[in-house]
Amino acid sequence: xxxxxxxxxxxxxxxxxxxxxxxxxxxxxxxxxxxxxxxxxxxxxxxxxxxxxxxxxxxxxxxxxxxxxxxxxxxxxxxxxxxxxxxxxxxxxxxxxxxxxxxxxxxxxxxxxxxxxxxxxxxxxxxxxxxxxxxxxxxxxxxxxxxxxxxxxxxxxxxxxxxxxxxxxxxxxxxxxxxxxxxxxxxxxxxxxxxxxxxxxxxxxxxxxxxxxxxxxxxxxxxxxxxxxxxxxxxxxxxxxxxxxxxxxxxxxxxxxxxxxxxxxxxxxxxxxxxxxxxxxxxxxxxxxxxxxxxxxxxxxxxxxxxxxx
Amino acid sequence: xxxxxxxxxxxxxxxxxxxxxxxxxxxxxxxxxxxxxxxxxxxxxxxxxxxxxxxxxxxxxxxxxxxxxxxxxxxxxxxxxxxxxxxxxxxxxxxxxxxxxxxxxxxxxxxxxxxxxxxxxxxxxxxxxxxxxxxxxxxxxxxxxxxxxxxxxxxxxxxxxxxxxxxxxx
Numbered sequence: 001x002x003x004x005x006x007x008x009x010x011x012x013x014x015x016x017x018x019x020x021x022x023x024x025x026x027x028x029x030x031x032x033x034x035x036x037x038x039x040x041x042x043x044x045x046x047x048x049x050x051x052x053x054x055x056x057x058x059x060x061x062x063x064x065x066x067x068x069x070x071x072x073x074x075x076x077x078x079x080x081x082x083x084x085x086x087x088x089x090x091x092x093x094x095x096x097x098x099x100x101x102x103x104x105x106x107x108x109x110x111x112x113x114x115x116x117x118x119x120x121x122x123x124x125x126x127x128x129x130x131x132x133x134x135x136x137x138x139x140x141x142x143x144x145x146x147x148x149x150x151x152x153x154x155x156x157x158x159x160x161x162x163x164x165x166x167x168x169x170x171x172x173x174x175x176x177x178x179x180x181x182x183x184x185x186x187x188x189x190x191x192x193x194x195x196x197x198x199x200x201x202x203x204x205x206x207x208x209x210x211x212x213x214x215x216x217x218x219x220x221x222x223x224x225x226x227x228x229x230x231x232x233x234x235x236x237x238x239x240x241x242x243x244x245x246x247x248x249x250x251x252x253x254x255x256x257x258x259x260x261x262x263x264x265x266x267x268x269x270x271x272x273x274x275x276x277x278x279x280x281x282x283x284x285x286x287x288x289x290x291x292x293x294x295x296x297x298x299x300x301x302x303x304x305x306x307x308x309x310x
Numbered sequence: 311x312x313x314x315x316x317x318x319x320x321x322x323x324x325x326x327x328x329x330x331x332x333x334x335x336x337x338x339x340x341x342x343x344x345x346x347x348x349x350x351x352x353x354x355x356x357x358x359x360x361x362x363x364x365x366x367x368x369x370x371x372x373x374x375x376x377x378x379x380x381x382x383x384x385x386x387x388x389x390x391x392x393x394x395x396x397x398x399x400x401x402x403x404x405x406x407x408x409x410x411x412x413x414x415x416x417x418x419x420x421x422x423x424x425x426x427x428x429x430x431x432x433x434x435x436x437x438x439x440x441x442x443x444x445x446x447x448x449x450x451x452x453x454x455x456x457x458x459x460x461x462x463x464x465x466x467x468x469x470x471x472x473x474x475x476x477x478x479x480x
Contacts, residue, residue, distance in 0.1 A: 132475045134421045173421040
């Protein structure tokens with residue numbers, strides 16, 4: 001019954017920190033994903049996000065998320081996989097609101113994966129951090145470890161009222177009480193796209209063929225989704241932008257969600273006006289996207305009126 | 311005398327256990343449920359040689375193989391063997407415009423995705439999982455349909471990403 005283990009001399013035996021170091025060295029080093037077909041990545045252009053919240057609604061509809069009600073939301077038990085953070089700067093009328101859609105970042109070195117005692121959350125070969133519901137025992141460890149606060153715990157088994165259960169997606173499991181869940185990058189859609197690709201006799205999914213519900217519903221097209229392994233894909237091109245940044249990048253979680261910084265004038269034009277304008281113009285010089293051009297037009301217009309005033 | 315009684319008791323015990331096991335296996339495990347109509351695959355798929363996908367039409371193009379609708383049954387049984395008691399049951403469902411409440415034999419949990427389409431397109435035969443249905447008067451589940459059983463085949467056939475959890479679980 002017992003497996004024979006190879007005897008290693010205690011002197012040659014590696015210490016635990018050394019072993020962890022070795023494991024980390026082999027753990028998804030750069031180039032890891034090139035062995036596989038895909039490295040699913042999402043790029044969110046914050047310059048295009050106007051905070052309408054359709055991504056959140058679409059996510060609720062697509063992934064069978066329960067609506068928990070006011071009292072549950074009040075104690076922080078809402079089930080939205082995608083939340084829209086609002087940052088308000090300044091006071092009325094000189095006010096600016098910034099929006100930041102936050103979903104599971106599908107980190108390459110995810111803290112949640114290290115925490116799970118039953119390996120219910122793990123990294124698959126496509127660069128997705130996935131949650132296996134039937135393996136989850138609900139220790140809440142992953143949600144505690146997650147720096148982005150995107151994991152949601154089912155405190156109850158939610159039921160849908162009679163006509164509403166007809167709109168549930170059969171592609172997605174309905175989770176029960178005691179299960180942790182989170183954004184899956186709409187893996188059922190990825191699976192569907194792979195299925196279509198196989199039917200067509202293609203090896204890979206084409207760029208733009210698969211989009212999660214949030215990306216599909218975004219009216220301004222802020223959310224792009226695709227394969228980072230393909231150098232010609234939309235996300236690969238966008239990921240090279242100088243506006244890119246990762247959420248809480250200093251934690252070195254290496255997220256698969258890339259944000260593109262918003263190009264914006266500073267709020268109080270008096271002090272930082274010149275530098276702000278310079279920064280905006282620099283960004284315009286670097287990229288020629290439509291959003292940036294719109295800003296350029298706005299900026300020149302502002303200058304003109306100023307000149308006229310003087 | 312005493313030994314003979316003991317032997318008889320032992321034989322009776324063994325026979326009872328065997329019969330009980332057989333009955334329990336047939337009726338209590340849900341492996342061979344009693345269907346609302348005694349539909350015989352032996353007559354249809356066996357003797358008459360109707361291919362599986364003549365009735366289970368979605369197997370090739372969908373996740374589910376699908377149970378044929380009553381119209382499909384009535385398509386033939388409007389004329390064939392209309393006086394049989396089982397066909398009269400079928401006629402009643404047809405006249406009442408109700409679906410037949412078939413009992414699911416191969417019932418997977420909700421968190422398991424089994425696409426029939428992919429398996430059939432990979433060249434798998436129906437009998438490899440469902441057994442020789444054409445010789446079953448009442449359909450019985452021959453495979454365990456447990457995860458180990460799925461994985462053993464996936465590993466044996468070296469399925470691409472076949473061991474990834476999210477290949478089957480969602």
